[in-house]
Amino acid sequence: MTFEEIERRFADNVIANYARQPICIVRGAGSRVWDSGGRSYLDLFPGWGVGGLGHCHPGIVAAIQAQAAKLIHVANHFYSEEQGAFAEAIVSRAPGFKVFFCNSGAEANEAAIKLARLSHQPKFGIVAMERSFHGRTLGAVSATGHPEYRKGFEPTVPGFAYAKMNDVDSVKELVDDKTCAIMVEPVQGEGGVIPATREFLEGLRGICDQHGLALIFDEVQTAPCRLGAWFGYQRYGVTPDILTAAKAIAGGMPMAAMLAKPELSGFLKPGTHGSTFGGHSLGCAAGVAAFKIMAEEDIIGNVITLGAWLDGKLAGLSGNPRVKATRRAGFMVGIELDIPGADVVSDCRDNGLLINCTHRTVLRLLPALNSKQAELEEGLAILSSALDRAAERDGAG
Ligand SMILES: Cc1ncc(COP(=O)(O)O)c(C=O)c1O
Numbered sequence: 001m002t003f004e005e006i007e008r009r010f011a012d013n014v015i016a017n018y019a020r021q022p023i024c025i026v027r028g029a030g031s032r033v034w035d036s037g038g039r040s041y042l043d044l045f046p047g048w049g050v051g052g053l054g055h056c057h058p059g060i061v062a063a064i065q066a067q068a069a070k071l072i073h074v075a076n077h078f079y080s081e082e083q084g085a086f087a088e089a090i091v092s093r094a095p096g097f098k099v100f101f102c103n104s105g106a107e108a109n110e111a112a113i114k115l116a117r118l119s120h121q122p123k124f125g126i127v128a129m130e131r132s133f134h135g136r137t138l139g140a141v142s143a144t145g146h147p148e149y150r151k152g153f154e155p156t157v158p159g160f161a162y163a164k165m166n167d168v169d170s171v172k173e174l175v176d177d178k179t180c181a182i183m184v185e186p187v188q189g190e191g192g193v194i195p196a197t198r199e200f201l202e203g204l205r206g207i208c209d210q211h212g213l214a215l216i217f218d219e220v221q222t223a224p225c226r227l228g229a230w231f232g233y234q235r236y237g238v239t240p241d242i243l244t245a246a247k248a249i250a251g252g253m254p255m256a257a258m259l260a261k262p263e264l265s266g267f268l269k270p271g272t273h274g275s276t277f278g279g280h281s282l283g284c285a286a287g288v289a290a291f292k293i294m295a296e297e298d299i300i301g302n303v304i305t306l307g308a309w310l311d312g313k314l315a316g317l318s319g320n321p322r323v324k325a326t327r328r329a330g331f332m333v334g335i336e337l338d339i340p341g342a343d344v345v346s347d348c349r350d351n352g353l354l355i356n357c358t359h360r361t362v363l364r365l366l367p368a369l370n371s372k373q374a375e376l377e378e379g380l381a382i383l384s385s386a387l388d389r390a391a392e393r394d395g396a397g
Pocket residue numbers: 048103104105106107109133134135136185189190218219220221246247
């Protein structure tokens with residue numbers, strides 16, 4: 001099938017709610033993918049952050065194949081060996097929590113919002129952050145602190161207020177006698193790679209302790225391992241009451257988890273919340289394999305070592321006149337431009353590199369956590385040339 005035929009099939013049959021790049025990815029291995037014309041690309045944004053172990057890690061493929069031949073899905077009114085094993089793998093890395101499984105980041109955040117409300121009745125208010133992103137379901141998009149995502153879906157779920165990231169006073173101002181929780185991403189990804197400061201998260205912990213609120217960390221993008229610790233909260237030394245994780249937790253399978261402290265998790269009793277696919281056997285088997293591989297391959301060590309090395313490389317890019325700022329937290333990289341980034345993304349793609357642009361002007365990389373230095377070096381060289389061309393185009397080179 002030619003690309004034009006594939007494109008036509010989409011035009012005829014698929015709702016056009018995504019801006020798609022003009023290539024069809026047919027195969028992946030590690031940090032490389034191939035398109036339908038046989039061309040290969042270095043993928044430094046695998047699966048919007050899902051590809052924590054790159055594409056088709058052999059250990060994940062083997063786990064999925066073995067599990068698929070045994071049992072794909074079993075409903076949650078039975079016990080499942082795989083679900084128990086995956087929960088144990090997660091809790092052994094996040095002691096003191098218990099796990100509820102679902103299928104996407106937004107669903108994990110829905111569970112977190114519902115649990116915060118359920119456990120603090122009749123309080124229902126949640127203070128979230130400006131520029132945050134928590135997903136597209138109605139509750140998650142209501143928590144999302146960017147009006148553009150909510151536009152057209154009003155009235156959204158009531159009770160959300162938006163404070164300024166890294167400004168404890170602006171959070172304090174919004175907490176009232178109806179507030180049940182504070183919700184924050186340790187590093188805002190979609191918002192442009194904006195890390196929380198340690199003081200800010202400590203301040204939020206203090207407010208929650210003082211007023212009896214639940215502190216919710218949305219770690220859909222930052223866990224596991226992306227910040228150089230199993231969970232981002234461990235990097236900050238601030239423990240939330242509820243944590244959500246998705247994207248890379250199960251080697252590419254649609255899988256998500258809400259973790260909650262026992263004081264809160266006890267409120268979720270039979271009949272309060274659930275999910276047909278949540279914790280399905282195939283995804284859990286992949287998740288068990290993913291956690292094992294991340295430990296065996298010392299993914300955390302790789303993120304810490306290559307993260308520090310990346311800083312020097314990013315400093316090099318800062319010399320480009322179009323680059324306003326560079327930001328890095330673990331393996332989350334944001335390069336803020338003073339021009340829209342779409343042309344740079346296209347230029348990179350045409351030269352064999354896949355990256356992303358968020359908030360119009362922030363180029364974003366979420367490399368596989370097992371990336372090799374040579375791969376990052378290759379990608380940054382392509383990016384650097386694309387930025388040079390952008391500077392020339394805009395007459396500033
Ligand atoms: C921090 C954060 N929360 C939630 C979501 C939503 O996850 P999903 O698209 O799996 O629903 C995302 C997705 O990018 C995210 O980055």
